[in-house]
């Protein structure tokens with residue numbers, strides 16, 4: 001949030017809009033403004049919609065802007081999995097401290113501890129807030145990589161639309177509708193470097209960077225930047241991480257570009273670690289974009305799956321490790337890795353939201369084998385080694401501990417049993433006719449076909465934790481908005497102005 005007249009915080013960014021940044025004045029204050037509102041919110045993903053809801057509820061006027069033709073950003077297309085400690089109906093014994101520890105570990109302890117604390121402590125409340133405020137429907141719980149216990153909730157809708165659509169509906173009832181095709185172009189500040197409003201381009205066409213008609217909007221209280229990630233901004237992402245060239249496919253929506261972030265940088269903002277761009281170890285090289293394989297992979301790892309090297313038949317990683325650990329292990333394994341489940345595993349995931357086994361089989365993303373021997377033969381992996389892997393995993397399940405990789409073994413964990421087995425490729429496709437592994441470069445990561453650029457995340461937290469992060473303002477209202485109202489009253493009495501948001505938690509620190 002860039003507050004009018006105060007240094008404050010934006011979605012994913014600690015933005016100092018004054019201080020030395022004030023020298024980098026981006027756009028002059030117009031003599032008259034075309035429009036005025038208390039709060040101008042840029043972006044209509046989880047973060048922007050959560051902010052709009054709370055601001056409106058606090059009695060302020062809101063202008064909600066979106067550059068694309070449709071609202072929702074990455075939020076509406078995302079997988080819809082949300083980690084929450086103490087979520088409604090959670091079966092596993094869990095606590096905010098456990099989630100905090102998991103996040104810190106997955107973030108290599110480079111995290112910002114106070115922010116991680118907010119997420120871990122408010123995640124359960126945030127899930128409840130989604131249910132209470134918007135009628136969001138969750139369905140099922142699962143154990144995702146990096147979490148020490150099962151604590152991830154799936155949406156009945158099978159994607160983030162299960163949150164965004166009810167958010168939009170609620171806002172409509174409250175009289176707030178996003179204005180689409182409206183691009184944030186400039187942040188306007190006064191001579192002291194204080195944010196006063198924005199220049200937008202109405203009627204914008206995302207294919208033409210400068211298209212649309214300029215318009216100025218004054219924000220009397222705050223400008224909220226909730227503009228998401230930049231996975232589809234090739235130039236910007238390569239500035240951050242030169243490895244991510246055009247061969248890397250992105251799972252992000254086409255509008256996930258960095259012009260708002262650049263503008264924030266222009267006014268002296270300091271984003272937190274934008275170079276830590278998330279690469280997902282679950283996409284399949286057998287389909288483009290996010291596809292439908294990831295929901296199979298994330299569900300399968302939590303159920304009865306094993307991940308093995310496609311040539312050796314040996315496990316190479318804790319299948320429930322955090323995504324970076326797994327992605328690094330896949331690369332170290334030469335991207336020749338597969339995940340497979342048995343019949344019981346299949347039965348346990350078949351009805352989970354978004355798991356489209358038949359479609360995956362039809363598209364050739366999954367293959368079915370009656371026996372382990374058949375699967376081994378398809379890859380040219382030694383059958384004895386694969387059997388040995390299964391035996392040693394089953395011994396770990398029986399013992400309740402996995403000495404090889406330290407994988408979490410649930411109390412009701414089943415051993416790898418009878419087929420048929422379903423196998424999905426993780427880091428490599430089936431050997432083509434020449435017997436070599438084929439890495440699909442077009443639209444994928446060079447040399448890392450299973451990894452997709454998804455700079456909606458930073459290293460500090462796993463993806464399904466980020467949603468609680470983006471939505472946290474909803475449950476932080478008790479802390480933030482009464483102050484907003486109090487400030488407003490004080491301001492009317494001429495005694496002060498909006499609280500400096502440095503004292504309040506940021507809106508969505510997870511989204512660079």
Ligand SMILES: Cc1cc2nc3c(=O)[nH]c(=O)nc-3n(C[C@H](O)[C@H](O)[C@H](O)COP(=O)(O)OP(=O)(O)OC[C@H]3O[C@@H](n4cnc5c(N)ncnc54)[C@H](O)[C@@H]3O)c2cc1C
Pocket residue numbers: 011042043044045046047048065066067068071072073074075076077078079080081082160182183184185226227228229251252253255256257259260290454456457462463464465466467468470508510511
């Ligand atoms: C394929 C995929 C699957 C994912 N799965 C999960 C998951 O299962 N669980 C999880 O927790 N997270 C998941 N994520 C990450 C999650 O989707 C994001 O962290 C989250 O949606 C970010 O929300 P946001 O509101 O910050 O940004 P977004 O939802 O991206 O919204 C930002 C909006 O701002 C708009 N915008 C940008 N610049 C401008 C501008 N200059 N002017 C006007 N508008 C602008 C964009 O068009 C966009 O609509 C996934 C991400 C992807 C891509």
